Amino acid sequence: MIPNQDISTRLLAWFDQYGRHDLPWQHPRTPYRVWLSEIMLQQTQVSVVTAYFQRFVDALPNLPALANARQDKVLALWSGLGYYARARNLHAAAKLCVEHHNGDLPHELAALIALPGIGRSTAGAILSQAWNTPAPILDGNVKRVLCRVFGIEGWPGTPAIEKQLWTLAESLLPDARQADWTQAQMDFGATLCTRHNPACPQCPLQMLCVAWRDGRSNALPTPKPGKTLPQRDAHMLILDDGQGRVLLQRRPPAGIWAALWSLPEHANNETAQVWFQRHIDGDFGAARALPVLIHGFSHYRLRIQPQLITVNGLRCAVGDNADLRWIHRADLHTLGLPAPVRKLLEQTQ
DNA sequence: AAACCGGGGCA
DNA sequence: TGCCCAGGTTT
Structure with a gap:
């Protein structure tokens, strides 16, 4: 078995040198800004999100401002990002926070997940980045990294494999630096352990990566099975x-x-x-x-x-x-x- | 044209 | 619980 603490130690060291440390939601890193960025990033790349994020927080700088805004305004600020259900959920969640959580995001996993637009992975990203609470994430980047490092075969969307990946993600949590750990995983997956042509020669996990050992870096994760028609x-x-x-x-x-x-x-x-x-x-x-x-x-x-x-x-x-x-x-x-x-x-x- | 992807929704 | 879909963009 791979010593899991090695992985977070190595990745955090990589993050210190090569990670992204000046994203707009990192300065200042308020829970509201973390939440907004995570929702924007759900289906959209960082390079696209940054400008929209800046415009959004300039107009609506905190959660109560969002809750009090007209839906038209929220959608206008979202205009161009796509997936507008995200904006509607964000707005509805802000109103719920004003109603039930004194205008703050809740600090508990279950309460976060109960808000529209927030699932387990987004909740983990908010907990870790907003309050440095240990909480795993499992977005597409992390799934890809774990499938490669641990040599997990099979499409990661199946319930059994997803469960296995959550357990692994939990086991990798470091003792400190929870916010950095979340960002490190996302940066690593987005810039080094990429879907196509990962930069394995530069990888800090190369010596313990099962996919690299087996020459399967390009084969993992197993792609989603095509609609296998009968x-x-x-x-x-x-x-x-x-x-x-x-x-x-x-x-x-x-x-x-x-x-x-x-x-x-x-x-x-x-x-x-x-x-x-x-x-x-x-x-x-x-x-x-x-x-x-x-x-x-x-x-x-x-x-x-x-x-x-x-x-x-x-x-x-x-x-x-x-x-x-x-x-x-x-x-x-x-x-x-x-x-x-x-x-x-x-x-x- | 098809793959992508967290969350929502439904059986 | 498990399965599938909606929604725009990227490859």
């Missing part, structure tokens, strides 16, 4: 009669591609073969597999395995073939075909 497989048969015609099949009246003409389709190769031998005069063994085609729907991915076979024709014995039709390739444009089917047929002519 995947379905379809085997489509491109049956060619050798005279320029292909066999189309009308789809059922309901469901995807309802009533469109498509290629004979089956869930797997076995059912495709059974259907073929019942309906088609030809040699299924002569089927040639074409490259798989992925077609994306809004709610699932269809993985199409096409198979091309030249055949003699339909079996006469099968009477019910109203839904099967030989079509000259030249006439395909007259029919409404599903886009991937049209693509397939264009590729194979």
Whole structure:
């Protein structure tokens, strides 16, 4: 196990030399200014926030001034920062503080979290920076740093990993300098342990970083899994009669591609073969597999395995073939075909 | 075009 | 509790 006190000691020393010590909310560092800066920084970079912060505190220098301001004014001061729910929550929280906390921010974690717009991480940032109270934070920077230093695999948004990260963040708290510790973590993540191309050669934690040891600095943290849509497989048969015609099949009246003409389709190769031998005069063994085609729907991915076979024709014995039709390739444009089917047929002519 | 991200909201 | 979303910007 990595000696955790080493990490905060090393990072605080790094912060003394390379950290940001002249941010506008650090001078003076009042609880109101810390709170305002943390809300502004939630989805916005420091370089953008500084000018807005200055304008905001010039107009509304303390919590009661914010509470008494008209919402129009607050939103106007926020204008350009985006995510305006933050401004509305900030304003509402200021009024609640006047009503319930004598016009101050509460000093307790639970009371802070109870205010709109303040969650556990923002509450920790306020506690540590406003009053030097030991309290962990877990913003995107800290998550990234912890995942790398401790080599944690898996997307940090999952509840199990997030819980693990909170425990780690708590274990790293130094005995003193709580405000600096919070700022050090944010600065470290923002300027050195960056998402892309972290400056590992300059890193004060290099010798104890699991990701560096394993060459996985660029692979961690594990990215959020893409919207893994459910995947379905379809085997489509491109049956060619050798005279320029292909066999189309009308789809059922309901469901995807309802009533469109498509290629004979089956869930797997076995059912495709059974259907073929019942309906088609030809040699299924002569089927040639074409490259798989992925077609994306809004709610699932269809993985199409096409198979091309030249055949003699339909079996006469099968009477019910109203839904099967030989079509000259030249006439395909007259029919409404599903886009991937049209693509397939264009590729194979 | 897609990833990003703390908090809110809802089952 | 756990899961997903809204909201603008960045890559």
